[in-house]
Amino acid sequence: MTRRRKDTPPARPATSYDVARLAGVSQSAVSRVFNPGSYTSDAMRERVLRAAAALGFTPNGFARGLRSDRSGIVSIVMTTLDNPNYPGVIEAFARAFQRQGRQVALIAAFADAEDALARIVRYRSEGVVLTAATRLDLSRRIAGLCVRRGLPLVLYNRRFRGIAASSVTAENEAGGAMAAQHLLACGRRRAGIIAGSEPTSTVRHRIGGFVSAMRAAGAPAPPVARAAQSYDGGAEAGAALLGAHPRLDALFCAADVMALGTIDHLRHRLGRRVPDDVAVVGFDDIPSAAWATFDLTTIHTDHAAMVEQAAQSLADAIDDPGRPAGHAAVAVRLVARGSTPPPRPRPA
């Protein structure tokens, strides 16, 4: 039995008991070898792994799943290769779930939502995090499929109308309002808005907060230009906006990466000074916002806190499947830098 040849299918899969017997060790020693974080000597590890290989033993969390329906696997789904707005978020999720004692499967979904779901199911995922900077339609289809299958799901930095999934975002609307109030305090009232062309909830809320605060102050309604959510898209939208509205004295960019492209285009192509002619405010506080050449005033979003919150939300949903979907919004704050002029003293 223990010497079964590979080409003869086993009557039943080997168990940790079989491995322990062949290796001549205790079952708990076998379990330690296959549990991350447990201590075992190199010699013991070697012995157990050799026995496991000889028996075709499956040393993974799925064995636990067979008994308890708990695989310990969560899937992180990405729909884009290019995530300039939050580098390191995938890695931060891996770290957070590992701290929960879970394993992380990475699903790259580039076109086919059904294929992504099949991969999620194949891993026997206990839950899913959907991260998405762009690719709105694809993300929504994947989210819908997960919810229909009853898979615990958390949306990261995104909400979908009509899909009952938990979500974690920044306080996007409040951040938009902060940006407007800061520009008003700096004496700028003729603002334009630059945003990514996909109508995501994040962009909608950021713009909504900005427009409401401008309106509340009696400032003119800001014109909006949309383009790809990228450095080049920011340059393009900035050019379009200032071409159509040359008297604008401020720009609010719903993503930092667009603000950087806008600033460079204003300075190097249009010969406009930032902030003297046009003040610029971004959103996200990506690392390059702080670089000396940009010195970008922006709304800081706390992705470390958002990842922690999302990982916790998913753990809660897995532990209590009856729990209703919830939304968490993580606080943002204004970081005032040199792309806006100093605020004016308030009248006495």
Added chain:
Amino acid sequence: MTRRRKDTPPARPATSYDVARLAGVSQSAVSRVFNPGSYTSDAMRERVLRAAAALGFTPNGFARGLRSDRSGIVSIVMTTLDNPNYPGVIEAFARAFQRQGRQVALIAAFADAEDALARIVRYRSEGVVLTAATRLDLSRRIAGLCVRRGLPLVLYNRRFRGIAASSVTAENEAGGAMAAQHLLACGRRRAGIIAGSEPTSTVRHRIGGFVSAMRAAGAPAPPVARAAQSYDGGAEAGAALLGAHPRLDALFCAADVMALGTIDHLRHRLGRRVPDDVAVVGFDDIPSAAWATFDLTTIHTDHAAMVEQAAQSLADAIDDPGRPAGHAAVAVRLVARGSTPPPRPRPA
């Protein structure tokens, strides 16, 4: 048998045959539901998934592993949260392995090499890719453990002396030489070198190629300053180098992100003009190198080709475990931009 309650442990794990019988469908229909990319109707999917859940069936690649020792899982190991030199590489690997019909497990290793190995083994990984921008010691320990266990391993953008693993890098030495030759062609001979403080093979080869080409042209030996491989580290190293050697007329930065910090520091803190006073060449051609404010001359590394090559190397190593470890170096090219002056005409 098919109505077994969850709290009674099964005598043996359910098979796809059991699922097919309970669902009243063919075994190939069950297989289609659990194979990414296969077509099944929503109704069929629902029916099969319900039967699988009732039986505690494990619908994953590991079942294949029980029969054939092939799990179809590869692990990608990261040792840092912050990968400014190649954003999107993790996602590109996920895509490449999915195209091979494999699944991707993501392992975040932040301190403990043994823990990373236990996770790799627990997934029953067929092979491992180790991506590492920094954290040299940890990466080396993980690589050593994988090789000792006979796990197929590919090192991405890194080589380790004394560890017999396949590796894929850029042509780092040739790139360093190209940078030197371009500066010489622009009439700059008094060059300094800025590099990350960890003695990685990548940094060593880039510096080696640069120094050799300068020496071959009879130029003075370039002084080297090292700091964190980051924007701030670049600013710091640039300040130190120009403080100690004020007559330098060129800087070669072994990573673009350091070149950006150096350029901003030269312009905004030291009042030096780039390229008029000091020419700057980077390495990698990250997206921000092309931004108007930096317009950085750099050595382009083709990460898309490197990822494809690494994924293929790992597939080859899995298919033929006896294959000796090999190294692939992917070609680089100089991208001349505005941070270096125009090359001088050659003497007739």
